[in-house]
Amino acid sequence: MSFGDPNNPYGSPQGGQQQPGYPQQGGQQPGYPQQGGQPGYGYPQQGVPQQQGYPGYPQGGQQPYDAYQQQQAAYGGGYGYGAAPELAHWGLRLGGTIIDGLIFAVPYIVIIVGQGKAVFAIIGFVALIALAIWQLIQEGRTGQTVGKKAVGIRLVRESDGQPVGVGMAFVRRIAHFLDSIACYLGWLWPLWDEKKQTFADKVCSTLVIRSQ
Known part of the structure; x- marks a missing residue:
């Protein structure tokens, strides 16, 4: 039995073939990037810039309103769209306040009409408190009371254009x-x-802007 004998279990494989489980000579080991080629999975590509975001979106978070004072545009859900929101003028703010005031007048009317009757006073008072809490929650979460929504304006944080919170x-x-x-x-x-x-x-560092 010689080392060149194919029946010899200790001999080298014929034709210079590599034993199973070992990489071919001149090849690359699995999981390692090829020389001069594309890297394997799990390895970052060299010389390829990382994506920095879509054009028009500021990097590193939202930018404050001051950065966009010269770019008035319709509000689109935040300042990340590259343009400042359109501020609500005084007339719109007044209109929203009047509408909210009329809504709050309803419980007062119930109290006045039922003057001298405890049941009407209780109903009107409870309705007034419930309405005030509901309006506050809506304004904090969405930026809009009933009046603000009716005239198309919204209360937001000056820093990022998001609702201010309850x-x-x-x-x-x-x-x-x-x-x-x-x-x-x-x-x-x-x-x-x-x-x-x-x-x-x-x-409070807040703004009232147009939502339409």
Whole structure:
């Protein structure tokens, strides 16, 4: 028996073939990138730039409103679309406030009509509280009360154009006393303010924008 004998279990394979389980000479081991070729799975490509996002979308998060002051455009769901939202003018804000006021007048009417009757007073008071809470939740989560939705405006954070949240919506309601304390000047401030903000908006860093 010689080492060249094909029946010799210790001999080398005929024709210089590699034993199973070993890579071919001059080839590449599985899982490793080929020299001068494309890398295998699990290895980053060399010289190929990583995707940086779609054009028109700021990188690294949303940008504040100030970065877009010169680019007025319709609000499209956030400032990531490359253009500033269109601020709601004072007339729209007033219209939304009037509509909300008329809605809140209904429970008051129930209380007045049922004056002297406890059942009407209780119904009107409960309806008033429930309506106030519901309006606050809607404004915090969607940026719109019934009145704001009717006139097509929305309350958002100045930093990223997103809804302010129920907590901040409540704080903003309280901050409206600043608009009234100086002879109601704060309510008129959006008429000439660059960002059309009331004093409460400035304190809470909020904007009222058009949603259509």
